[in-house]
Amino acid sequence: MSEQIRDWSDVSLKELALRLDTVQREAKELKIPAVVVIEGLDGCGKGRLLNRMIVQMDARSYNIYSTHAGDRAAREYPLLWRIWNHTPAKGRMQFFDRSAYYLVLDAWAEGNLKEKELTRYWWDIARFERQLADDGVMIIKAFLVMSRKEQARRFKEMESNSSTAWRVTNKDWKRYKQYDEYLEQVKRMTAETDQTFARWHLLETEDLKSATARLYRLVIAGFEKAIEDRKAEAEEPPETKRWVSYHGPDHLAEVDLDKVMERSEYKKVLKERQAEMYRLAHEIHRHRIPVVMAYCGWDAAGKGGCIKRLLQGIDPRSFSVVPIAAPTKEELSHHYLWRFWKKMPPRGRITLFDRSWYGRVLVERVEGLCSNDEWRRAYQEINEMEAHLADFGVVLIKFWLHIDKATQLERFEARQEDPNKQWKITSEDWRNREKFDLYYESVNEMVEKTNMPDAPWSLVPSTCKEYARIRTLDIAIERIKAAVKSKFVAEL
Amino acid sequence: MSEQIRDWSDVSLKELALRLDTVQREAKELKIPAVVVIEGLDGCGKGRLLNRMIVQMDARSYNIYSTHAGDRAAREYPLLWRIWNHTPAKGRMQFFDRSAYYLVLDAWAEGNLKEKELTRYWWDIARFERQLADDGVMIIKAFLVMSRKEQARRFKEMESNSSTAWRVTNKDWKRYKQYDEYLEQVKRMTAETDQTFARWHLLETEDLKSATARLYRLVIAGFEKAIEDRKAEAEEPPETKRWVSYHGPDHLAEVDLDKVMERSEYKKVLKERQAEMYRLAHEIHRHRIPVVMAYCGWDAAGKGGCIKRLLQGIDPRSFSVVPIAAPTKEELSHHYLWRFWKKMPPRGRITLFDRSWYGRVLVERVEGLCSNDEWRRAYQEINEMEAHLADFGVVLIKFWLHIDKATQLERFEARQEDPNKQWKITSEDWRNREKFDLYYESVNEMVEKTNMPDAPWSLVPSTCKEYARIRTLDIAIERIKAAVKSKFVAEL
Numbered sequence: 001m002s003e004q005i006r007d008w009s010d011v012s013l014k015e016l017a018l019r020l021d022t023v024q025r026e027a028k029e030l031k032i033p034a035v036v037v038i039e040g041l042d043g044c045g046k047g048r049l050l051n052r053m054i055v056q057m058d059a060r061s062y063n064i065y066s067t068h069a070g071d072r073a074a075r076e077y078p079l080l081w082r083i084w085n086h087t088p089a090k091g092r093m094q095f096f097d098r099s100a101y102y103l104v105l106d107a108w109a110e111g112n113l114k115e116k117e118l119t120r121y122w123w124d125i126a127r128f129e130r131q132l133a134d135d136g137v138m139i140i141k142a143f144l145v146m147s148r149k150e151q152a153r154r155f156k157e158m159e160s161n162s163s164t165a166w167r168v169t170n171k172d173w174k175r176y177k178q179y180d181e182y183l184e185q186v187k188r189m190t191a192e193t194d195q196t197f198a199r200w201h202l203l204e205t206e207d208l209k210s211a212t213a214r215l216y217r218l219v220i221a222g223f224e225k226a227i228e229d230r231k232a233e234a235e236e237p238p239e240t241k242r243w244v245s246y247h248g249p250d251h252l253a254e255v256d257l258d259k260v261m262e263r264s265e266y267k268k269v270l271k272e273r274q275a276e277m278y279r280l281a282h283e284i285h286r287h288r289i290p291v292v293m294a295y296c297g298w299d300a301a302g303k304g305g306c307i308k309r310l311l312q313g314i315d316p317r318s319f320s321v322v323p324i325a326a327p328t329k330e331e332l333s334h335h336y337l338w339r340f341w342k343k344m345p346p347r348g349r350i351t352l353f354d355r356s357w358y359g360r361v362l363v364e365r366v367e368g369l370c371s372n373d374e375w376r377r378a379y380q381e382i383n384e385m386e387a388h389l390a391d392f393g394v395v396l397i398k399f400w401l402h403i404d405k406a407t408q409l410e411r412f413e414a415r416q417e418d419p420n421k422q423w424k425i426t427s428e429d430w431r432n433r434e435k436f437d438l439y440y441e442s443v444n445e446m447v448e449k450t451n452m453p454d455a456p457w458s459l460v461p462s463t464c465k466e467y468a469r470i471r472t473l474d475i476a477i478e479r480i481k482a483a484v485k486s487k488f489v490a491e492l
Numbered sequence: 493m494s495e496q497i498r499d500w501s502d503v504s505l506k507e508l509a510l511r512l513d514t515v516q517r518e519a520k521e522l523k524i525p526a527v528v529v530i531e532g533l534d535g536c537g538k539g540r541l542l543n544r545m546i547v548q549m550d551a552r553s554y555n556i557y558s559t560h561a562g563d564r565a566a567r568e569y570p571l572l573w574r575i576w577n578h579t580p581a582k583g584r585m586q587f588f589d590r591s592a593y594y595l596v597l598d599a600w601a602e603g604n605l606k607e608k609e610l611t612r613y614w615w616d617i618a619r620f621e622r623q624l625a626d627d628g629v630m631i632i633k634a635f636l637v638m639s640r641k642e643q644a645r646r647f648k649e650m651e652s653n654s655s656t657a658w659r660v661t662n663k664d665w666k667r668y669k670q671y672d673e674y675l676e677q678v679k680r681m682t683a684e685t686d687q688t689f690a691r692w693h694l695l696e697t698e699d700l701k702s703a704t705a706r707l708y709r710l711v712i713a714g715f716e717k718a719i720e721d722r723k724a725e726a727e728e729p730p731e732t733k734r735w736v737s738y739h740g741p742d743h744l745a746e747v748d749l750d751k752v753m754e755r756s757e758y759k760k761v762l763k764e765r766q767a768e769m770y771r772l773a774h775e776i777h778r779h780r781i782p783v784v785m786a787y788c789g790w791d792a793a794g795k796g797g798c799i800k801r802l803l804q805g806i807d808p809r810s811f812s813v814v815p816i817a818a819p820t821k822e823e824l825s826h827h828y829l830w831r832f833w834k835k836m837p838p839r840g841r842i843t844l845f846d847r848s849w850y851g852r853v854l855v856e857r858v859e860g861l862c863s864n865d866e867w868r869r870a871y872q873e874i875n876e877m878e879a880h881l882a883d884f885g886v887v888l889i890k891f892w893l894h895i896d897k898a899t900q901l902e903r904f905e906a907r908q909e910d911p912n913k914q915w916k917i918t919s920e921d922w923r924n925r926e927k928f929d930l931y932y933e934s935v936n937e938m939v940e941k942t943n944m945p946d947a948p949w950s951l952v953p954s955t956c957k958e959y960a961r962i963r964t965l966d967i968a969i970e971r972i973k974a975a976v977k978s979k980f981v982a983e984l
Binding site: 328330354 | 510547558564587589659778799803806808812813817844
């Protein structure tokens, strides 16, 4: 009788399953999300271990994502994209059958990544885990190991059975030969990414039953601690959402709002720039460069007009426009950055965000839609996300379209008078306007804290719409040209 | 100056855009979804035409999906899967830059589909469109054409420009050579799939501007008609959700509820069957056979236990379990079948549905959660969906676990007494139980109307849980074995 179908009447595993069931239901009620990462050497029984776990669990309570190095569609995106896409909603449990760790190790073992490049990826993953943990996600990481001898034995056993023989590949035997160096790299990886809120646990799988029991115990303990923490938090007095003033440089004051462009010149220049963008859109596709453009700015600053002028003449198959509105219920049940990650472009495509992830440090901050703690840590979270994108080769172009309070008023009034534009102006716009000064302060702090070399802010004067349209086109052209010239796209 | 960047100051297009904007906002308020399919010969300007449309539109109001024959991930699923995945939510507009039509034509032009096989696909697509139209979706289909001479001219023009030359492939020139036969096939296709609620429009694109204006007019007229229809509907008296009795055969009465299996025999047989499933799961993967299993049955009939026994020992990477609960808000804003389509397995994988799309003709019918019209047309919709899946090679296994009213009561009471199982029983279960007779009638009608050769119902007596577990395993094994033997998987 093979391992897979051993009798399940074992009492202690059943008891563990029952205990897990109880704590997990409690965690669900408290809306605690959980991530269980199962990594391991090839052939060491990840699948069987995972099956032993879940087969006792309520199928409604978890999801499984299997990470494959050969997943071509996912390889079109930055490393963490597919992992972000599968982070759990509040109260849900997500198993990762391998994860980003495996992809990095595999790339190294295949000779596609140099050893000295590994640390950057370990840091990226560790930061990602910190972001999740800050958001209340319980994280357990297991690395399954077995001896070199046992690995060979299992491969041979599988090869001797006609229905499993095809599962043992040349790559498996290659890894077997690399056993020692691979394990050495695993040790470094686990050391570099072992964090108090996301611990690594090495599990010996020669005895699968005790490994399963151990994993059960780890997950149960993780939930118990998370439940305790959540209850303790609930007893703390509710946070006061007070305004935290910013005292840094006034970047907006440096924007020259008097910049203009004559209509006749505009028409001529626009045609030239659009012809250039048309050409560059092809180059982006050809060199497989992903481009992210974030159009931010005051209400009525002319974001839509700038986007429209950039898109005219580009093949609609090369870009998508993502308008950012208030988050849906589903989006609210995930980490704040989840909904933006989902929309990031694959290689060779352009995504234009009409408003962006900066909403957290602007509208959500000003309107008190998130806690002080949430918006204050968002600067770092955003910088980390943008750095990860830029490392992959994404060209990040961020605009703040700037107008002053008087210009905004003029435009609001003009919209209200035009029957075709009335729908564009709502009572919310007027309410936001009342808080112009708080927004002003927030924009300055945002620019100060998130203006990074690979993800610089462009503050664009937009008193004259024609000027702003050409200026945003010019900046985009310049950045994309530089990227086309360097042709840098990370392979992992 | 190239076509792409011609000046946009043309008044009539602007007026059309404004008109579209107005009708589209009205359609949005009325929650009318719209599908615009743009098909066409290679190089005839689909991209440019589409861009001319959307660049004047509010980016928040539409989505675009581009259908590529080379999309490997999508090719792992039945033809209509990717199209279903991109059907619009209520009030949304979806552009298809090519669609299923193209995939079928392309497979034929590449010699992978015989001419006589085409009709079946045209019917599948036509039925799919009827399902959408029945659900209130406005559908416009345009096929872009140009002369053979013009096609050659455009390919040559693109080839002469260094930034577009790569876009002209050998396949394009092959299609140019096939021009006459391809166009002939297009004519047949448009004739076979031209339906009152989903008309085809041939657009000449030699003059791109007038083609754009024509498409604008078609979409505007489509919205105007849909708005009118919707308003007329709203004036009709609200439907009375009366019970529509079923007078067909009593299939459930034929189930022998006395079937039992001794515990000792069960344990022995279970091990054998699980070993067999373990082997078959590998075969499924190897031969790339997709399997769909739907576990339906009375509350407390033992669905979960059957699923668990089947999954024990199978690699969790080869299956997923999809528990079906009440639809979310997002799911409600789509066609009823949308959420099930999304979960269908790719080649080589098993999806187990814990409850299924039959909810529409069971709980939704009994509880009046949908209109009479909706559940009555669901039988046909479900048969069509299942036929499309089966044609692709999906093995469809549908169980109804049957117990009588007395057995259900016993189990409800047992659950209520067990502290570990109390959560499994809710007041809803007791409410459903009160309507046992209505459900009984609905199950019989469902079996009568959806028991199809490629998607047969298995009515499994479940008074003895051990018997039901082995019986469901046996049925699954038999069906999968037959599929492994025939090795049939459609390539399109």
